[in-house]
C-alpha cells in the first residue's frame with residue numbers, strides 16, 4: 001500500500017483496502033477563516049499492484065500551517081468495457097482484455113456477455129489475473145427481450161445483436177466502450193475514453209467510418225438501406241454515453257413520432273430485416289442516418305481494419321500517428337491472409353503482465369512484421385508498432401519499479 005506523507009488523517013485513508021482511489025485533499029483554513037478557500041488542493045493517483053505513481057503528492061500535501069483539514073475521497077471514475085463473446089472466441093477475447101489491462105491507467109470494469117458454456121473458462125482465466133487488481137469483471141448470459149428472442153438471435157452472427165441492448169441491460173452504467181472480440185488496444189483505453197468529454201450536447205455515441213475510400217466502400221456500393229455519411233460507420237469500436245442514449249427520442253422513418261432506444265429496435269428490424277447484411281451494424285447506420293447530429297465520428301486509427309491497407313494504405317491518420325486500436329476482422333488473426341495483423345495478435349497473446357516481458361515484445365514483433373513486407377499491409381508495418389512502442393515506453397515510465 002502506498003501512502004502519501006501527510007497528516008495522520010490521510011494515512012488512515014491510505015490503509016483502506018481499495019486498490020486505487022483518487023484523493024482530493026483540500027486543505028482549508030480552520031476556525032474563523034473568512035472565505036474558507038482551499039489553500040492547496042492535491043489530487044493524486046494511488047495505485048497498488050505495482051503500477052501508478054504518487055509523484056509529487058507528498059510535499060504538496062503538507063498543511064503548511066493550517067489547523068484543520070477536510071478530506072474528500074472520490075472514487076476514481078471507472079472505464080466500462082463491454083464485449084460479446086460467442087463460439088470460439090475465448091482466446092481472442094482474453095487477448096483483447098489483456099491489451100486493455102496492459103496499457104490502461106484508470107481502473108477498468110469489464111462487462112462480458114457470453115454463451116453459458118464459456119462462462120466457466122472466462123471465470124477461470126480472469127480470476128488468474130485478479131492479482132493485478134486493476135480491473136473487475138461481470139459475466140452475463142446472452143439475453144434478448146423475450147417475445148422476440150429467436151428473431152434477435154438469428155440476426156447476423158449469433159449474439160452480435162446483444163450489443164444493441166446494452167443501454168437497456170446496463171441501466172446503472174453511464175458510459176461504455178463496446179468492442180468486438182477481435183480488437184487489440186495499442187494505447188490506453190483512457191485515451192479513447194476521454195473522447196466522451198468532447199461530445200457536444202447532441203452527441204450520444206462515437207464510431208469510425210466504415211471506409212476511408214468510397215471506391216472500395218461497401219455501403220455506398222451495395223447497401224439497400226440508409227446509412228450514415230458517405231461510407232457508413234463501423235460498429236466494432238463504439239463509445240457510448242448510454243445515459244444520453246436512454247434519454248433520447250430518435251427521429252425515424254417508421255412513424256412521425258420520435259421513439260426511444262428501447263422502442264425503436266424491433267420496428268427497425270422488422271422493416272429492414274430483408275435488406276440488411278451486417279446485422280446490428282446496419283441498424284446503427286440506419287439510426288444515425290436519421291439522427292446524424294447524435295454521432296461523434298473518430299478517425300480511422302481508432303478502428304484500424306484490413307480494409308485500411310489490403311489494397312494500399314488509405315488511413316492517413318494512422319500513417320502519421322500509428323494505429324491506436326487494431327481490429328482484425330475477417331478472421332485475420334487466425335489465418336495467413338494478413339500476416340501483419342496476425343503478428344500483432346500473436347505478440348500480445350504470448351505476452352504476460354511482467355514489465356520485462358512487455359518491453360521485450362517489441363523486438364520479436366518487429367522481426368515478424370518485417371517478414372510481411374510482401375503484403376500491402378506489411379509494407380507499412382511501422383504504423384503497426386509506432387503507437388505500441390510509445391505505449392510500452394509510457395507504461396514503463398509510469399511503473400514505480402524503475403530499475
Ligand SMILES: *[C@@H]1O[C@H](CO)[C@@H](O)[C@H](O)[C@H]1NC(C)=O
Pocket residue numbers: 018019107133134135136
Ligand atoms: C471489484 O468489485 C468488488 C465487489 O464487486 C469491489 O469490492 C472491489 O473494490 C472492486 N475492485 C475494483 C478494482 O474496482
Ligand SMILES: *[C@@H]1O[C@H](CO)[C@@H](O)[C@H](O)[C@H]1NC(C)=O
Pocket residue numbers: 224225271272274275
Ligand atoms: C429493400 O430493398 C429493395 C430493393 O433494393 C427496395 O426496393 C426496398 O425499398 C428496400 N426496403 C426498405 C425498407 O428500404
Ligand SMILES: *[C@@H]1O[C@H](CO)[C@@H](O)[C@H](O)[C@H]1NC(C)=O
Pocket residue numbers: 174175196197241242243244
Ligand atoms: C453522459 O451524459 C450525461 C447527460 O448529458 C452527463 O451527465 C454525463 O456526464 C456524460 N458522461 C460522460 C462520461 O461524459
Ligand SMILES: *[C@@H]1O[C@H](CO)[C@@H](O)[C@H](O)[C@H]1NC(C)=O
Pocket residue numbers: 200201202203292293294295296
Ligand atoms: C454536434 O456535432 C455534430 C457533428 O459534427 C453536429 O451535427 C451537431 O449539430 C452538433 N450539435 C451541436 C449542438 O452543435
Ligand SMILES: *[C@@H]1O[C@H](CO)[C@@H](O)[C@H](O)[C@H]1NC(C)=O
Pocket residue numbers: 343346347350364365368
Ligand atoms: C508466440 O508463441 C508461439 C508458440 O508459443 C510461437 O510459435 C510464436 O512465434 C510466438 N509469436 C510471437 C510473435 O512472439
